Amino acid sequence: MIDLRQLRYFQAVAEELHFGRAAARLAIAQPALSRQIQQIEEELGTPLLRRTQRRVELLPAGALLLERSRAIQQELARTLNDVRRTGAGELGRLSLGFIHSATYGLLPSIIGRFRQLYPGIELELHEMPITVQHTALLRGTIDVGLLRVQHAPAELEVLTILSDPFVLALPAAHPLADRRLVRLRSVADDPFVMFAEQSAPLLSDRVQAMCRQAGFTPDVVQHATQIHTVVGLVGAGLGVAVVPASGRNLHPRQVRFVQIADKAEPVHVALAWRRGHETPAIRSFRKVTQDVVAGLDEA
Structure with missing residues (x-):
């Protein structure tokens, strides 16, 4: 069997x-x-070569082997380079699950930076709720998830990257809309747009707990699943x-956000x-994500 060393000799x-x-x-x-070339032949x-006392000529079989040998050497060099780049997290494929609210600002910044730094990694994006991401990660359907922190299976590694505090979303015409800071008790008598417990249990539980701690039970007039839907309904005047706070990145014209x-x-x-x-590839994505978040903190 002819090996790569012999091809290099030939x-x-x-x-020459x-x-x-x-x-x-x-x-x-x-x-x-000379012995190596004879062994190849x-x-x-x-025969691959015509040998005379004065010169060496390529025979048609030799010309073909030279062409294919060059191609083999080039493909091997590309393969070895790709292997090194894959090992360095510069090449490959990465399947990412993400929650919808990440699209309000964080995810576009991460994707833009990641594609700029790692164009050799094919990035697949899948919008998924938190618990669906947990299942997809365990099954290997996705490689990494961008999600909110809630109870996760022990088989998953969870790295907190960002804190997202709660704010009060008010219709622009609300009497407290121009305040910088309000106590939650101040809106105890207002109708509330609330996150649906079944589809957004983390946010629903946190908001309900905040209201209880403030001493009231909210008068819920409408439930919704996504932050943009809740904010849109506030802008429509429902409550x-x-x-x-990531909801601020939606920049709704008819809504004001006030610190509580x-x-x-906060949610994380x-x-x-x-x-x-x-x-x-996951390490590369983690590094880019942490750098983007650090830039947000400095801004």
């Missing part, structure tokens, strides 16, 4: 058309090089709402992947 002779120069180029003895069962004076734990945004399965 290529040197075929390009001189055994002495080829041997010097390869830093081996000329007799040893014996293996193939056909007030407590939403993560009550102490409340995180990256998640299967424990023990952080590939080089």
